[in-house]
Amino acid sequence: MQNQVQTYAFPLKQKLEEGKFTVCSVGAGYVGSLTSIILAAQQPNLKVIVCDVNQDLINSWSDQRYPFYEPELDRQFDIAVNQNKNIKFTTKITDAIQESDAIFICVNTPPKKDLISGLGKESDMKYFDLACQTIASMGDPKKHRILIEKSTFQIQLNILGTVPVGTHKRIHGILSQKLSNPDDCYTIVSMPEFLAEGVAIQNLLFPDRIVVGTPTDKNGMETFEVIKGIYSNFQTKFIHVKTASSELGKLFANAMLAQRISSINSMSQLCETTGASVQDLSKIVGSDKRIGQYFLNASPAFGGSCFEKDLQSLVYILESLGQTDQAMYWSQVLHMNQFQKRRLLDMIISEFPNPSETVLTIFGFAFKKNTSDTRMTPIAYFVNGLIEKGFFVRIHDPQANERGFYLEMEMQGFDIAERFNFQFCGSDYNKAVANSNAIIIGTEWDEYITTNYRNIRDQMNQSRALFFDLRSIVDEEPLKYLGFEKVFKLGN
Ligand SMILES: NC(=O)c1ccc[n+]([C@@H]2O[C@H](COP(=O)([O-])OP(=O)(O)OC[C@H]3O[C@@H](n4cnc5c(N)ncnc54)[C@H](O)[C@@H]3O)[C@@H](O)[C@H]2O)c1
Structure with a gap:
């Protein structure tokens, strides 16, 4: 004692x-x-x-x-x-x-x-x-x-x-x-x-x-x-609190960050239909010191090992304590995350009437740039959805590896073991884009901004190629000039 x-x-x-x-x-x-x-x-x-x-x-x-x-x-x-x-x-x-x-x-x-x-x-x-x-x-x-x-x-x-x-x-x-x-x-x-x-x-x-x-x-x-x-x-500053506050504080911090991503994502379609730009919105609200500039980039959804899990936890605690209105409030952040993925996937699919004759290339599988981590990556949802529709899907990523790709697809419950209409190409651009009908930017790697798209377009399908920038990182005009039939830039 x-x-x-x-x-x-x-x-x-x-x-x-x-x-x-x-x-x-x-x-x-x-x-x-x-x-x-x-x-x-x-x-x-x-x-x-x-x-x-x-x-x-x-x-x-x-x-x-x-x-x-x-x-x-x-x-x-x-x-x-x-x-x-x-x-x-x-x-x-x-x-x-x-x-x-x-x-x-x-x-x-x-x-x-x-x-x-x-x-x-x-x-x-x-x-x-x-x-x-x-x-x-x-x-x-x-x-x-x-x-x-x-x-x-x-x-x-x-x-x-x-x-x-x-x-x-x-x-x-x-x-x-x-x-x-x-x-x-x-x-x-x-x-x-x-x-x-x-x-x-x-x-x-x-x-x-x-x-x-x-x-x-x-x-x-x-x-x-x-x-x-x-x-x-x-x-740095130390914040000393009760154990329970520390644990709940972590959940709340991640819920707040995820909420910012869902908030900006909730504006992306409205920008697309009204002629506004979601980046302009980010600049406008992000330069307000009370709001701050971080976590305001529109995207196909948030991913990573923590955000969804911590939000689920928060909703679950609230529900089990009978605090249902608060649980509903936070579950909307998750709902928006799912909605954004579904909306963008449907939009891509609707552009191609013959999936079995179409090759699509996804740029990026890591859940965000500068990491090889693919846990809870939103891109897995797109890969699976496109494979299921019968497209031939090629996946490129500068750092994520093939083992991580398969593990994550399985982890997210996407059974692709019996499918043959996809190829993980790692960092090999030539393999990834050959005869492809579309580039879909899924992860915002810097190299997807600077890569030589003239070279890439030359290797793609000559009669029809589209471009879907789900991270809004590439300028549309030069891509149109290179002969991409359509350039979709999220939130624009
Ligand atoms: N990755 C993040 O950004 C992040 C941030 C904050 C908190 N977390 C939390 O921290 C925890 C760890 O996350 P991570 O990303 O480092 O996971 P990880 O999967 O990268 O690493 C966990 C490691 O623990 C090892 N392990 C499992 N059981 C063990 C045991 N009995 N003895 C010794 N080693 C064992 C595994 O082999 C693995 O290498 C998770 O609960 C995660 O939610 C992660």
């Missing part, structure tokens, strides 16, 4: 001051690896361990081969691995936990495959629960540790099916199954990760804020001081 004078956090604070503090990330994916690499690069006084069950992934990090694309990663990786030499990658998870004073839980919490569409979608908790069970098995009242949740998931109902249970309560429940007094072994802290892939390194180096949710007792207060110490070299 914690005595009156000394909190669990007190010895951890001392270890930190003495430069003997070790942090470990359970999970070496986007969040676990990137947060750890930045921490190791910026805090040479820390020892950082990144562990994962995936041997290939750990080999990749250990051999200094990046398992995914993220701009500016190499410089920070070099500082951590070759300069500070304070980071290691391992599959020995229990050893890593044993050595650590603070543990970040960064494992995947994907949506369940069979419940992929519609509201009430659940997260697959098997990875998370297993990680927590391993952590529980290492619980030791003589070596108190801080347990930091980074993973987020569809909030589950409690055992009676009545109250939505936040992440910290789920962790506590799992620890309690193995440990008679989990609070002696672990202080559970919520530190939501706000990084955006594609700009993750900048986000992690210069976060707008670091949110820390702890228990409200004295130990919680001192644990917050330890966390501040772990991040002592970061120039």
Whole structure:
């Protein structure tokens, strides 16, 4: 038991001051690896361990081969691995936990495959629960540790099916199954990760804020001081709140960002029919300081591993607490996201009376530019819809790979295994555009703005070629001049 004078956090604070503090990330994916690499690069006084069950992934990090694309990663990786030499990658998870004073839980919490569409979608908790069970098995009242949740998931109902249970309560429940007094072994802290892939390194180096949710007792207060110490070299503001606020704050932040995308998307068709331009609208409202310029680009929909999941969670919590009007409000953001995809897909399909004689090329499969991540990419919906209609579909992307393509199609419930009317072309333009009847820009990669469209048009179908810019990034006039019969620019 914690005595009156000394909190669990007190010895951890001392270890930190003495430069003997070790942090470990359970999970070496986007969040676990990137947060750890930045921490190791910026805090040479820390020892950082990144562990994962995936041997290939750990080999990749250990051999200094990046398992995914993220701009500016190499410089920070070099500082951590070759300069500070304070980071290691391992599959020995229990050893890593044993050595650590603070543990970040960064494992995947994907949506369940069979419940992929519609509201009430659940997260697959098997990875998370297993990680927590391993952590529980290492619980030791003589070596108190801080347990930091980074993973987020569809909030589950409690055992009676009545109250939505936040992440910290789920962790506590799992620890309690193995440990008679989990609070002696672990202080559970919520530190939501706000990084955006594609700009993750900048986000992690210069976060707008670091949110820390702890228990409200004295130990919680001192644990917050330890966390501040772990991040002592970061120039940012810390927001210290109750654990529940931290968890809900993360959901709300993502819901607000998604809402901005749905808001601008809701104006795109109106712009198309009235002669306005959606980019002009973005400029007009975005230059108002009260609104701000970010997340105001019209698109085929938002994607990525977090927005939809977090919105689903928010709607689910509200519904299960009987707050139905509020649930309806946020579910409209999801509705608009689906609507935009359907509207644009129908519009493309309507241009081609003979799908079986038509080749369509999609530029971009990653859910946004500057990342190879394809999770919940809206483009999967277009690929599937066009394949189902009988078009021959070719997919180009500068970074996304074929394995990721197949995995994501399956993950989103699109069964293309028995289909032969598509080809994933990777970064090969020649293969992707040969004899094609249309280019469809799905992801806003910069190279799709600057690529040589004269060359591309020459390789496309000579009698009929159309252009659908679903990200509004390319000028229409030069494309028309090159002989594209129709150039559709979203929101124009
Ligand atoms: N990617 C983002 O932008 C982002 C941002 C904020 C929060 N999140 C949340 O953070 C969590 C992690 O996301 P991610 O994008 O890094 O996922 P990811 O799939 O890239 O990585 C998760 C890793 O955890 C590993 N893992 C699974 N079970 C394990 C176990 N028992 N022990 C050790 N390793 C295990 C997997 O092998 C995988 O490599 C998710 O809950 C996600 O919702 C993600």
